[in-house]
Amino acid sequence: MDTAHLPQSRTMLDKIWAEHVVVPSADGEELMFVDLNLVHEGGTFMAFDQLRAEGRKVRKPNLTLAVTDHYLPSLNRKAGVAAIPNPAIRNVVEWLAQHTREFGIEHIGPDDARQGITHVIAPELGLTQPGLLITCCDSHTATQGALGTLAMPIGQSNQLRHVLATQTLWQKKPRQMRITIDGAPGPHVTAKDIVLAIIARIGIGGASGHAVEYCGSTIRAMSIEARLTICNMSIEAGARIGMVAPDDTTFEYVNGRPHAPHGQDWDAALKYWRTLPSDAGAPFDRELAIDAAALAPMVSWGTSPQDSSPITERVPDPASIAEPEHRRRVERALEYMQLMPGTPLSDIRVNRVFIGSCTNARIEDLRAAAQVARGRRVTVPSIVVPGSTAVKRQAETEGLDRIFLEAGFEWRDASCSMCGGSNGDIVPRGERSASTTNRNFEGRQGPGAMTHIMSPSMAAAAAITGRLTDVRKLVR
Amino acid sequence: MQPFTTLTAVAAPLEIAKIDTGVIVPGRFMRIRRRPGVTDYADVFLYDLRFDENDRTREEFVLNRPAYKGAGILVTGIDFGCGSSREGAAYAVLDFGVRALVGPGFGDVFVGNCLQNGIVPAVAAVAGDSGFVASVEGGTGHPHDGRPRRADGRCS
Numbered sequence: 116m117d118t119a120h121l122p123q124s125r126t127m128l129d130k131i132w133a134e135h136v137v138v139p140s141a142d143g144e145e146l147m148f149v150d151l152n153l154v155h156e157g158g159t160f161m162a163f164d165q166l167r168a169e170g171r172k173v174r175k176p177n178l179t180l181a182v183t184d185h186y187l188p189s190l191n192r193k194a195g196v197a198a199i200p201n202p203a204i205r206n207v208v209e210w211l212a213q214h215t216r217e218f219g220i221e222h223i224g225p226d227d228a229r230q231g232i233t234h235v236i237a238p239e240l241g242l243t244q245p246g247l248l249i250t251c252c253d254s255h256t257a258t259q260g261a262l263g264t265l266a267m268p269i270g271q272s273n274q275l276r277h278v279l280a281t282q283t284l285w286q287k288k289p290r291q292m293r294i295t296i297d298g299a300p301g302p303h304v305t306a307k308d309i310v311l312a313i314i315a316r317i318g319i320g321g322a323s324g325h326a327v328e329y330c331g332s333t334i335r336a337m338s339i340e341a342r343l344t345i346c347n348m349s350i351e352a353g354a355r356i357g358m359v360a361p362d363d364t365t366f367e368y369v370n371g372r373p374h375a376p377h378g379q380d381w382d383a384a385l386k387y388w389r390t391l392p393s394d395a396g397a398p399f400d401r402e403l404a405i406d407a408a409a410l411a412p413m414v415s416w417g418t419s420p421q422d423s424s425p426i427t428e429r430v431p432d433p434a435s436i437a438e439p440e441h442r443r444r445v446e447r448a449l450e451y452m453q454l455m456p457g458t459p460l461s462d463i464r465v466n467r468v469f470i471g472s473c474t475n476a477r478i479e480d481l482r483a484a485a486q487v488a489r490g491r492r493v494t495v496p497s498i499v500v501p502g503s504t505a506v507k508r509q510a511e512t513e514g515l516d517r518i519f520l521e522a523g524f525e526w527r528d529a530s531c532s533m534c535g536g537s538n539g540d541i542v543p544r545g546e547r548s549a550s551t552t553n554r555n556f557e558g559r560q561g562p563g564a565m566t567h568i569m570s571p572s573m574a575a576a577a578a579i580t581g582r583l584t585d586v587r588k589l590v591r
Numbered sequence: 592m593q594p595f596t597t598l599t600a601v602a603a604p605l606e607i608a609k610i611d612t613g614v615i616v617p618g619r620f621m622r623i624r625r626r627p628g629v630t631d632y633a634d635v636f637l638y639d640l641r642f643d644e645n646d647r648t649r650e651e652f653v654l655n656r657p658a659y660k661g662a663g664i665l666v667t668g669i670d671f672g673c674g675s676s677r678e679g680a681a682y683a684v685l686d687f688g689v690r691a692l693v694g695p696g697f698g699d700v701f702v703g704n705c706l707q708n709g710i711v712p713a714v715a716a717v718a719g720d721s722g723f724v725a726s727v728e729g730g731t732g733h734p735h736d737g738r739p740r741r742a743d744g745r746c747s
């Protein structure tokens with residue numbers, strides 16, 4: 116490759132991007148090679164319908180992997196797909212199985228031991244590796260950027276069809292933003308709280324048009340699972356791409372997983388991966404600095420992830436907001452959420468609790484929730500849905516299932532479940548949930564459902580008390 | 592896909608900020624196959640804003656008012672199309688008969704899906720978008736020039 120024109124200091128994104136450009140277009144887009152394409156059942160039947168109508172084949176079937184996650188029941192899974200009572204939901208599950216057979220794509224189906232939420236199992240299986248370009252028809256694809264991977268969401272129909280038919284994707288290179296997080300977070304201040312604080316600061320469109328690189332001492336000290344949580348919610352700040360530079364923590368995580376390179380391949384990969392972090396002095400278009408030591412556990416109160424505040428605060432008063440558009444939006448949010456301005460956040464009662472999703476259903480998340488649940492009893496209906504079948508098995512090995520069951524939680528099977536309610540696990544109209552998920556938009560967990568998003572330990576605390584709760588006061 | 596050159600249509604003001612793709616098409620409708628030449632996603636566009644919980648038309652909602660029947664342009668609040676990457680959101684816009692969106696900013700993934708489907712998401716650089724939305728109240732048709740663009744078909 117001709118490197119004479121490249122600037123001396125490059126970001127991680129610059130390096131990985133350049134490795135994947137096949138050809139540029141006249142109008143500023145570039146055709147990118149896709150190393151791995153992940154497909155779930157949500158909406159993707161439209162891409163397969165298009166391929167069939169056009170008489171196309173999948174260009175490289177071995178570089179696409181399909182996973183069933185969104186529409187899979189979290190209960191009564193042993194009864195099989197045929198037992199899914201809602202025919203519209205059952206159809207979507209069956210279509211993915213049919214389409215992957217028809218087009219010759221490997222499919223991790225409901226009964227597969229590797230099954231789980233796409234963004235949870237890809238790192239788990241070692242498919243997600245530094246330096247790869249991964250596409251998935253899902254806005255939370257950036258989750259996988261936590262391993263120094265260029266992971267990009269694509270549309271579920273036209274863009275997916277393009278990737279399936281050509282193994283490439285036209286993309287315009289985004290601008291770049293660096294978010295530097297330093298300081299030691301206090302007790303029960305987690306990756307979820309840090310990313311909610313970032314989104315609250317810059318807004319849901321704050322990083323639009325940008326790829327985000329998360330750096331700083333707080334990120335370096337984090338486990339891969341915590342980094343996955345941070346990168347997961349990049350899209351909630353408007354960024355399609357969120358990444359963390361690979362380091363020894365990354366290499367230790369990847370090493371030995373089923374799809375990780377081994378032997379001489381591992382040595383070669385490691386040598387390459389160490390070249391990926393951004394060079395000192397590499398230019399970013401925007402910078403943001405966050406002091407993690409100053410943060411408290413966060414909860415959302417409105418209808419966008421940016422409507423989040425420390426649990427120690429109150430529901431904001433729209434009357435104190437000067438900008439008319441912002442004021443109207445907050446008024447509408449409080450009306451939908453049935454909240455009075457000035458109410459202490461810790462006075463808000465909830466009807467149910469959901470611990471799960473690609474944001475917060477990995478083993479460390481379940482450990483954190485179990486630590487709060489241990490020896491206590493839930494006071495509202497509460498469910499735990501592990502992010503993957505492997506996470507569920509690991510949790511059972513550690514006895515976490517017993518802790519949850521004895522506390523009165525339901526212990527279910529891996530699925531996206533009540534995050535978006537695709538599988539029918541919804542929050543009933545007019546009910547309020549405490550949820551470890553990523554979105555609290557109107558109707559996200561079901562029509563008329565009111566969602567408060569927070570970390571796993573905060574959600575577990577809410578399950579115990581029946582209201583939004585500062586977990587630091589419950590667990591001393 | 593129908594090429595986009597010039598569009599003359601009624602513009603409807605959608606004065607709600609941060610309408611995410613899950614409001615554009617609620618998740619429970621993302622189970623519909625889309626047949627060629629059939630506007631299968633028209634009915635579900637902004638369903639919970641257009642209809643109440645008993646599926647009755649909300650007469651007061653802007654797109655249900657007579658002045659905006661058949662609107663081909665939506666003037667949107669900030670961050671229209673944020674959230675989920677569901678391409679059904681772009682299909683719903685298109686199937687409802689809207690070919691252009693004008694607003695202060697859009698969700699990035701949604702923009703990609705619009706361009707793939709021949710919808711122009713035009714960013715209007717205005718200070719204080721609320722005044723901008725108010726300026727199209729009245730709903731008289733006015734021309735909107737979109738530059739000709741090959742938004743799809745790269746692999747066909």
